[in-house]
Amino acid sequence: MILVTGGAGFIGANFVLDWVEATGEPVLNLDALTYAGNLENLASLKDDPRHVFVHGDIADRALLDRLLADHRPRAVVNFAAESHVDRSIHGPGAFIKTNVEGTFTLLEAVRAHWLALDAAARASFRFLHVSTDEVYGSLGPGDPPFRETHPYEPNSPYSASKAASDHLVRAWHHTYGLPVLTTNCSNNYGPYHFPEKLIPLMIVNALAGKPLPVYGDGMQVRDWLYVKDHCSAIRTVLERGQPGQTYNVGGWNEKPNIEIVRSICALLDEMRPDPAGPYARLVKHVTDRPGHDRRYAIDASRIERELGWRPAETFETGIRKTVRWYLDHPDWVARVQSGAYRDWVDTNYAGRSTA
Ligand code: NAD
Numbered sequence: 001m002i003l004v005t006g007g008a009g010f011i012g013a014n015f016v017l018d019w020v021e022a023t024g025e026p027v028l029n030l031d032a033l034t035y036a037g038n039l040e041n042l043a044s045l046k047d048d049p050r051h052v053f054v055h056g057d058i059a060d061r062a063l064l065d066r067l068l069a070d071h072r073p074r075a076v077v078n079f080a081a082e083s084h085v086d087r088s089i090h091g092p093g094a095f096i097k098t099n100v101e102g103t104f105t106l107l108e109a110v111r112a113h114w115l116a117l118d119a120a121a122r123a124s125f126r127f128l129h130v131s132t133d134e135v136y137g138s139l140g141p142g143d144p145p146f147r148e149t150h151p152y153e154p155n156s157p158y159s160a161s162k163a164a165s166d167h168l169v170r171a172w173h174h175t176y177g178l179p180v181l182t183t184n185c186s187n188n189y190g191p192y193h194f195p196e197k198l199i200p201l202m203i204v205n206a207l208a209g210k211p212l213p214v215y216g217d218g219m220q221v222r223d224w225l226y227v228k229d230h231c232s233a234i235r236t237v238l239e240r241g242q243p244g245q246t247y248n249v250g251g252w253n254e255k256p257n258i259e260i261v262r263s264i265c266a267l268l269d270e271m272r273p274d275p276a277g278p279y280a281r282l283v284k285h286v287t288d289r290p291g292h293d294r295r296y297a298i299d300a301s302r303i304e305r306e307l308g309w310r311p312a313e314t315f316e317t318g319i320r321k322t323v324r325w326y327l328d329h330p331d332w333v334a335r336v337q338s339g340a341y342r343d344w345v346d347t348n349y350a351g352r353s354t355a
């Protein structure tokens, strides 16, 4: 079996579902169930013996030692993290705790487990760390997309904490020989995306007739990847990646935020027309995110050239599936908008004036 951390969050849950369907191999899923973790995402695996869920923290060494000894996974995929840039600006402490200290504790526990394996199991063991393109910092309009050799220049507490975790993973390979793999992926979107992030926030706000808060001029550029393509990339890297190597993962899909918001509005106009008028009437430019990175773009040619992976979805096909999913899952959408969610919306948006 494999150990997945953070498998109740957005990408982790999509990965667990994808993994069990694609490989049939059991998953031990360790997740602290923070505000971002949701077991409802994994409801279809509820009585499936191939999914074993453990509620716990990657910073809990005793728990990790017990789980590794009891289940003897052949690989670890580390998704567990605090993942939202705006939350890292309001409260960076949790990001250091999980993304830096948690990754350190996990690496140490996994290293002890790996060292105790027999030679064949040790050679085939893998630790895959799921990271982000944000560690590379911000690009100018004419700069080439990030390659794996781009210097690390993180700008937010979130990206700095992820950069630190990437450095720890790298060092555990170079110093101790732990067979690690790192993936640096661009912005994901798709089913089970918590509505604090741009795409699901715009969908749920539009459906509720609420303002669509676009930071600043809305011309910040991101590269967007449908989450199931990220899952297939991770499976590919786990299977065929070179230990010690890093792989950029992206959708070849650079778009400014305002264009993303307009595409969502146009799809909703088609799929769920609002008698009050086109959804784009709800767009509001609001005070920008402090330190907002202007542009990310990923050059995903290494993973294509060396491992034969390319995304299956275009933005047009992926966003249509995503909007459909939100329209088809009103109960999930309603349940994730708990009191804590509403508190976060107040914290992040109440003080922003209309730009
Ligand atoms: P998410 O916030 O939706 O989920 C994170 C999960 O980790 C949650 O289930 C949460 O409960 C769990 N978790 C948090 N702290 C934990 C701890 N101390 N111990 C155990 N579990 C803990 O995040 P996501 O968007 O699914 O991102 C998953 C990973 O992918 C993160 O490492 C993130 O940096 C990376 N990533 C995300 C994106 C993106 O666009 N969302 C892109 C590239 C990389």
Ligand code: DAU
Pocket: 083, 084, 085, 086, 131, 132, 133, 134, 185, 186, 187, 188, 196, 197, 198, 199, 201, 213, 214, 215, 216, 218, 220, 221, 222, 257, 289, 296
């Ligand atoms: O690039 C990969 C990263 O993508 C991941 O590592 C992060 O975990 C993930 O959260 C995401 O970070 P971003 O900051 O790019 O994603 P977010 O959805 O928060 O914002 C996308 C863009 O939209 C960004 O330029 C900020 C803007 N935005 C966001 C929100 C929430 C708005 O204009 N309005 C909003 O209300």
